[in-house]
Amino acid sequence: MDDLRIGSIKRKQKITIIVDGKKIVAYKGETVLAALIASGYKILKTNPVSHEPRGAFCGMGICFECTMTIDGVPNTRACMTEVREGMTVETNDQK
Numbered sequence: 446m447d448d449l450r451i452g453s454i455k456r457k458q459k460i461t462i463i464v465d466g467k468k469i470v471a472y473k474g475e476t477v478l479a480a481l482i483a484s485g486y487k488i489l490k491t492n493p494v495s496h497e498p499r500g501a502f503c504g505m506g507i508c509f510e511c512t513m514t515i516d517g518v519p520n521t522r523a524c525m526t527e528v529r530e531g532m533t534v535e536t537n538d539q540k
């Protein structure tokens with residue numbers, strides 16, 4: 446998938462994180478949510494009752510729409526978690 450980041454910004458070190466078993470590019474200092482959005486992820490989970498797709502809403506730790514399992518810890522807010530090399534992320538997408 447294409448990188449959707451703005452090209453003119455100087456970034457820190459390029460790293461790799463594992464999302465649902467797939468490697469994606471991230472940069473030190475980014476949040477998990479920023480790395481996911483830049484890699485084209487829009488659906489982060491589905492509603493367990495209606496099965497409708499859900500995505501991030503606030504991007505600042507308020508709505509809890511971005512919760513996922515990060516490094517084995519469930520219900521972690523992706524928008525409040527900084528990436529690190531080799532981090533594992535499960536988006537909780539129930540597709």
Ligand code: FES
Pocket residue numbers: 501502503504505506507508509510511512522523524525
């Ligand atoms: S997007 Fe709202 S808490 Fe993360």
